[in-house]
Amino acid sequence: MNPLTNMKNVKKLSDQELRSLNKTTWHDQYRESAWIFVGGLPYDLSEGDIVCVFSQYGEIVNVNLIRDKDTGKSKGFCFICYEDQRSTDLAVDNFNGIKILNRTIRVDHVSDYKVPKNSEKKDEETKKLYQEGCAPKPVEVKPVVSNNDLRETLADYIVDDIKLPPRLPIYPIKQEIKTEKEEDEIVKVKKEKKAKKEKKHKKKSKKRRKKSSDDDSTSSDSSTSSEDRYERKKKKKRK
Known part of the structure; x- marks a missing residue:
């Protein structure tokens, strides 16, 4: 065709x-x-x-x-x-x-x-x-390592004949240990809290004692007044 x-x-x-x-x-x-x-x-x-x-x-x-x-x-x-x-x-x-x-x-x-x-x-x-073919070939990209990423060790300066054991990884250490001053301050604060609690307890006990003594005095006064009234009535009857 x-x-x-x-x-x-x-x-x-x-x-x-x-x-x-x-x-x-x-x-x-x-x-x-x-x-x-x-x-x-x-x-x-x-x-x-x-x-x-x-x-x-x-x-x-x-x-x-x-x-x-x-x-x-x-x-x-x-x-x-x-x-x-x-x-x-x-x-x-x-x-x-x-x-x-x-x-x-x-x-x-x-x-x-x-x-x-x-x-x-x-x-x-x-x-x-x-x-x-004519297609573009893939290009291998190598990772670029900067000088900041490299860390010098003792093994870099030693002759090749000497072999060192493998280095352990370094992890960040948390600062969890408290100083002596901080511990003393904590102890002082605990003592102050304890003393305050004792003072409050003493005040409460004193108040309770006062209330009980006041109640006793009022009861005694009422009893004496009733006796006086009774004696006065007796005297009136005799007369």
């Missing part, structure tokens, strides 16, 4: 999908592949140029630009692999049918991509690109 008709058919599918409200899409049949096909490229584009253009919709991990075996010139089409498979849907919907350097490109899914076989005429850079 003509490449232009293929490009138009893919564009029709994308337009129909936008109009319909279906949850499933025609992209679902390519969920197992993260590769796309790009045709109609300008012959002057290199792998780096292709990565710059197509990395707008996701991280690219591999590019296979098909070149002539004898001359090494580009044939105008390539295969691109994305890190995230969902990026292929965006690339097909947005890049298919656009123009690059006055050439209309065709972008479509690839269901079963096969890695090309190594040939003797390929240079080392191309072979390395096929094996490792």
